[in-house]
Amino acid sequence: CVVMSVGAAGALNCVFKALLQExxxxxxxxxxxxxxxxxVHNFGGTLIEVPCTExxxxxIDAIEKALSxxxxxxxxxxxxxxxxxxxxxxxxxxxxxxxxxxxxxxxRKPYLICDEPYRAITYDGASVASAFKAYDSSIVVTSFAxxxxxxxxxxxxxxxxxxxxxxxxxxAACIFTTRILGFVNAPALFQKVVAHSWxxxxxxxxxxxxxxxxxxxxxxxxxxYVRPQGAFYLWCKVPDAYKGDDMAFCEHLKKHLILAAPxxxxxxxxxxxxxxxxxxxxxxxxxxxFIAAVKDLH
Amino acid sequence: CVVMSVGAAGALNCVFKALLQExxxxxxxxxxxxxxxxxVHNFGGTLIEVPCTExxxxxIDAIEKALSxxxxxxxxxxxxxxxxxxxxxxxxxxxxxxxxxxxxxxxRKPYLICDEPYRAITYDGASVASAFKAYDSSIVVTSFAxxxxxxxxxxxxxxxxxxxxxxxxxxAACIFTTRILGFVNAPALFQKVVAHSWxxxxxxxxxxxxxxxxxxxxxxxxxxYVRPQGAFYLWCKVPDAYKGDDMAFCEHLKKHLILAAPxxxxxxxxxxxxxxxxxxxxxxxxxxxFIAAVKDLH
Numbered sequence: 001c002v003v004m005s006v007g008a009a010g011a012l013n014c015v016f017k018a019l020l021q022e023x024x025x026x027x028x029x030x031x032x033x034x035x036x037x038x039x040v041h042n043f044g045g046t047l048i049e050v051p052c053t054e055x056x057x058x059x060i061d062a063i064e065k066a067l068s069x070x071x072x073x074x075x076x077x078x079x080x081x082x083x084x085x086x087x088x089x090x091x092x093x094x095x096x097x098x099x100x101x102x103x104x105x106x107x108r109k110p111y112l113i114c115d116e117p118y119r120a121i122t123y124d125g126a127s128v129a130s131a132f133k134a135y136d137s138s139i140v141v142t143s144f145a146x147x148x149x150x151x152x153x154x155x156x157x158x159x160x161x162x163x164x165x166x167x168x169x170x171x172a173a174c175i176f177t178t179r180i181l182g183f184v185n186a187p188a189l190f191q192k193v194v195a196h197s198w199x200x201x202x203x204x205x206x207x208x209x210x211x212x213x214x215x216x217x218x219x220x221x222x223x224x225y226v227r228p229q230g231a232f233y234l235w236c237k238v239p240d241a242y243k244g245d246d247m248a249f250c251e252h253l254k255k256h257l258i259l260a261a262p263x264x265x266x267x268x269x270x271x272x273x274x275x276x277x278x279x280x281x282x283x284x285x286x287x288x289x290f291i292a293a294v295k296d297l298h
Numbered sequence: 299c300v301v302m303s304v305g306a307a308g309a310l311n312c313v314f315k316a317l318l319q320e321x322x323x324x325x326x327x328x329x330x331x332x333x334x335x336x337x338v339h340n341f342g343g344t345l346i347e348v349p350c351t352e353x354x355x356x357x358i359d360a361i362e363k364a365l366s367x368x369x370x371x372x373x374x375x376x377x378x379x380x381x382x383x384x385x386x387x388x389x390x391x392x393x394x395x396x397x398x399x400x401x402x403x404x405x406r407k408p409y410l411i412c413d414e415p416y417r418a419i420t421y422d423g424a425s426v427a428s429a430f431k432a433y434d435s436s437i438v439v440t441s442f443a444x445x446x447x448x449x450x451x452x453x454x455x456x457x458x459x460x461x462x463x464x465x466x467x468x469x470a471a472c473i474f475t476t477r478i479l480g481f482v483n484a485p486a487l488f489q490k491v492v493a494h495s496w497x498x499x500x501x502x503x504x505x506x507x508x509x510x511x512x513x514x515x516x517x518x519x520x521x522x523y524v525r526p527q528g529a530f531y532l533w534c535k536v537p538d539a540y541k542g543d544d545m546a547f548c549e550h551l552k553k554h555l556i557l558a559a560p561x562x563x564x565x566x567x568x569x570x571x572x573x574x575x576x577x578x579x580x581x582x583x584x585x586x587x588f589i590a591a592v593k594d595l596h
Contacts, residue, residue: 006304006452009480017340038478042315152486154304154452180336182307187485188450 001160001167003174004186008117010178011141011158012039016073017181018173019111020045024072026113029058031235031268033081033115045072049267056083056226056235058091064098073111074099078128079118082266082273083235084228086122089129096135103137109165112138117156118231120147123208126229136163139170144194146231149202155190207232210276213283221290234274235263241297244270252296256289299458299465301472302484306415308476309439309456310337314371315479316471317409318343322370324411327356329533329566331379331413343370347565354381354524354533356389358396365400371409372397376426377416380564380571381533382526384420387427394433401435407463410436415454416529418445421506424527434461437468442492444529447500453488505530508574511581519588532572533561539595542568550594554587 005011016026022044028036030049040047050062063074074095078087096112103109114131119142122128131138143156158174160167178184185191211228218225218236225236242249246262250272253260263271276283303309314324320342326334328347338345348360361372372393376385394410401407412429417440420426429436441454456472458465476482483489509526516523516534523534540547544560548570551558561569574581 006308007480007482009482010304011480013480035478039480042479152483154482154485180333181340181479182305182309182311182337183481184305184307184452185450187452187488189487190485 001162001164001171003158003171003178004191005141005143005156005158005178006183006186007145007154007156008115008141008143009035009039010154010181010183011143011156012036012113012115013042013181014174014177014183015113015139015141015158016040016043016045017177018170019072021072023070025068025070026072027063027066027074027110028267029063029076031056031080031082031263031266031271032075033077034265036075052083052085056080056085058087058095060091060094060098063095064102067098067102067106067110069106069108071102071108071110073113075113075115076131077115079122079228079230081118081231082233082261082263082268082271083226084231084233085226086126086128086229089134092129092131092134096131099135099137109137114138114140116140116142117146120202121204121207121232122230123211124229128230132161132163136161136165138164144190147202148194148197148200150190150193153187153190153193155186155194157186207276210278210280210283213280214274214276214286217283217287217290220287221294223290223294232275232277234276235268236260236272236274238263238270238272239294239297246270246272253293256293256296258286258289258293299460299462299469301456301469301476302489303439303441303454303456303476304481304484305443305452305454306413306439306441307333307337308452308479308481309441309454310334310411310413311340311479312472312475312481313411313437313439313456314338314341314343315475316468317370319370321368323366323368324370325361325364325372325408326565327361327374329354329378329380329561329564329569330373331375332563334373350381350383354378354383356385356393358389358392361393362396362400365396365404365408367404367406369400369406369408371411373411373413374429375413377420377526377528379416379529380531380559380561380566380569381524382529382531383524384424384426384527387432390427390429390432394429397433397435407435412436412438414438414440415444418500419502419505419530420528421509422527426528430459430461434459434463436462442488445500446492446495446498448488448491451485451488451491453484453492455484505574508576508578508581511578512572512574512584515581515585515588518585519592521588521592530573530575532574533566534558534570534572536561536568536570537592537595544568544570551591554591554594556584556587556591
């Protein structure tokens with residue numbers, strides 16, 4: 001039930017081309033990876049953003065309200081880019097119950113698409129809950145860019161739940177969309193590399209160390225953030241002085257040579273995203289810059 | 299004016315996503331590579347097939363008649379898959395004149411998209427005519443799969459004519475579509491490989507030898523074909539006994555362990571395609587099979 005793909009982004013495009021009819025909707029908890037919007041629009045779908053709860057857990061009731069007969073899929077990303085949140089098994093189970101209930105009522109079963117490129121990069125002993133056990137019509141897409149530190153090699157896969165009632169059709173459709181969208185195949189040499197390196201040990205503690213350094217910097221600057229459980233992003237609140245204007249605050253940070261992504265692009269106005277997949281030297285150097293940038297406000 | 303791509307198939311999808319509006323048409327001389335249909339349909343376009351002349355040259359008058367204000371592009375493939383034809387500079391020049399004339403009349407200038415993955419593989423001293431000199435709104439897409447014998451590594455590029463009036467917009471759009479269609483980037487390691495191997499000498503005479511062997515086999519079996527000027531396909535006429543039914547004749551060939559592609563898929567009913575990018579041993583072994591398959595008919 002596995003189709004090799006040109007990275008997770010290629011995988012998602014193949015899956016949406018396979019599943020979506022013109023006018024279908026895809027529900028995504030916000031904030032979310034900005035390019036999801038395009039992946040869904042590419043194939044005639046509409047992305048419906050459903051805000052998470054205040055602590056960036058899934059808001060199951062809000063997702064339930066957003067479901068309709070047009071819902072082709074719910075798309076979750078755990079660990080989440082940009083928040084670093086990992087959804088718990090309890091959240092996944094409750095989401096699955098809501099989807100099952102909806103399917104029985106409306107006769108159309110939405111797929112649960114789990115985008116998991118950061119699955120291996122978790123902190124504080126956390127691990128990513130499996131959707132396969134909870135919900136049969138589930139599809140995992142991922143890439144080897146992060147867990148094997150192979151960015152840019154464009155090799156990933158689509159895995160359809162073996163329990164999915166129409167798994168044969170979904171797999172056949174994804175093989176077809178992989179061809180006709182021009183991906184054709186996951187790059188040949190790196191298919192061999194990932195087969196060979198399947199059990200490679202990558203030292204993710206480097207990321208944890210950088211996360212901790214950056215959190216300390218932000219603590220000292222007085223910037224509030226969500227403590228990331230995985231991936232390598234920090235989701236930070238725009239200081240009050242900027243009244244939620246994340247675009248303006250990111251411009252302000254630029255003056256202090258800090259590159260941050262405005263939250264609005266991720267469906268999270270009032271926040272900004274920092275990435276800590278950069279050198280320790282850069283992170284160490286950013287401490288004074290963050291402190292100065294916040295002092296500047298007063 | 300160059301955007302690196304995930305192969306020529308990825309390049310074509312990015313170009314069509316960049317150029318097409320819902321309802322636009324793309325004109326293609328038939329026969330043509332079967333997947334073009336999908337590449338155009340993926341983004342709301344309609345493929346208009348215009349048959350070539352009897353010797354598989356471009357039928358410029360027929361292309362002119364097919365032009366309309368909805369024509370976004372003309373797509374040519376030289377050397378052609380499946381016919382092996384290389385369009386002459388004269389054909390390209392005449393096509394360019396017709397497109398320029400149409401643009402002046404209707405106010406919309408169609409792009410000329412040249413799919414050239416087999417550009418380096420030519421025979422009998424032939425070479426591929428340049429569209430860039432003839433027509434400013436031209437775009438070449440290609441891959442390194444064939445000219446560097448790197449099949450499966452998914453590395454190619456889109457080259458927009460430096461003389462194209464809106465080249466900056468086309469390049470920006472292709473960079474954007476490369477991202478949002480999930481290609482993201484041409485595989486990183488093989489970008490370095492092709493930079494390093496740019497002037498590598500590949501011995502294409504192997505293909506020429508195989509072409510000549512296969513042509514001899516077909517001559518002896520009494521099967522008519524187009525003499526290929528490039529690429530590695532032979533475009534053959536279905537024997538009269540099958541009355542143009544290429545599907546049935548390919549089924550018949552299978553019984554003799556010959557795998558051929560029915561012409562109908564390429565917009566060329568009554569023909570079938572053979573590929574000679576196979577071992578010399580296979581080609582040598584096919585001689586008796588072709589003779590037996592044709593004898594079987596009588």
